Amino acid sequence: MSKLSPFAVQKGFQAIAGTLKSTKRLRDGSFLVECSRRAQAENLLRTTTFVDRPVHVSMHKTLNSSRGVIRCRELSLLSEAEIGEELKSQGVVEVHRVTVKKEGKVIPTNTLFLTFNRPDMPKELRVGYLKVKVDLFIPNPLRCFNCNKFGHTSQRCKTAAKCQRCGKDKHEEQCEGPQICSNCSGPHAASAKDCPVWKKEKEIQRIRVEKRISFPEARQLVEATSPSTGFTSNLSFADVLNKKR
Incomplete structure (x- = not known):
């Protein structure tokens, strides 16, 4: 072709x-x-x-679906399967309940990730007699557990392993050194969500999902609004387009 x-x-x-x-x-x-x-x-x-x-024709794996988040305490006693069955008529094809680990126990929450069988996610759902708001699901940045860098997994990592806490070569014993981020050299672990690099990667994920564009395109848009010294979101994308014009 x-x-x-x-x-x-x-x-x-x-x-x-x-x-x-x-x-x-x-x-x-x-x-x-x-x-x-x-x-x-x-x-x-x-x-x-x-x-x-x-030729071979197939449906796109991700562009024909969307993911959202709902929070509803009235659903706390229902299983994922029961919720999915009740919401099937509204386009829900998969339900995943968020859990947290506390004192060694896995505790279910009232937060549910939903997958819809259409690209345009509804703004709200009918949950019985309730109207529940649906928020867009923004995945966390993909971080390698081997080198701590973003954008790939440990299975595809080709660099030396680094300690998540101190940023030095990985060691077997528990790290007692000062926290130094492998990505920004700040005084925090590489997994910290207040890291400016983590925030930038999260913004890229948000733009990718909201605008339904590729990851490289989303990165290009975010980097156009980010100064070289760090991440900021003061400029709007309209401002960026005006500058390009």
């Missing part, structure tokens, strides 16, 4: 599904398309050839 002209690609999609909301060629040569109607998606999913070329 990489050898097809833009005109041939446009005509091919037009013949199968009509006018699509958006079409984008990805780095691997495949196409990411956004449909305006369910019928368009169904026609595309049935497609096996495109302009006389064999």
Whole structure:
């Protein structure tokens, strides 16, 4: 398909599904398309050839769903399965209850992570006679437990292990040294949520989820509003765009 002209690609999609909301060629040569109607998606999913070329069509793993957070103490005695069954008609396909560990015991909370079967998350849910607000789920930054850097896991880490507390080479004994962050050299552990680097990575996650863009695109937007000396969110994205203009 990489050898097809833009005109041939446009005509091919037009013949199968009509006018699509958006079409984008990805780095691997495949196409990411956004449909305006369910019928368009169904026609595309049935497609096996495109302009006389064999193709495979599948749903995007993340762009066709959304995740939200609700807090409701009235649901504290119900299981995740029961809650999911009751909320199925509102598009909920998965429920996960947040737990905390206290004095060696795992304690369930009133906070629930919900996965919806649509990209646009509802602002509220009907929980029986209650109206419950749905907040956007913002995942925490991905931090490597080996080197403490953000953006990858320990399974893919290729650098030497560092102590989470003092930032030096990892040691077997309990660390008693002063806390020095591996990411910003501040007087705190690498896992501290008041670390300016952690805050920046969290902001990148927020922008990525809210604007439904790729991680590199979200990073580019956040770094455009961040001075080299640290993270700040004083500038709006409108300000950034105006500066670019």
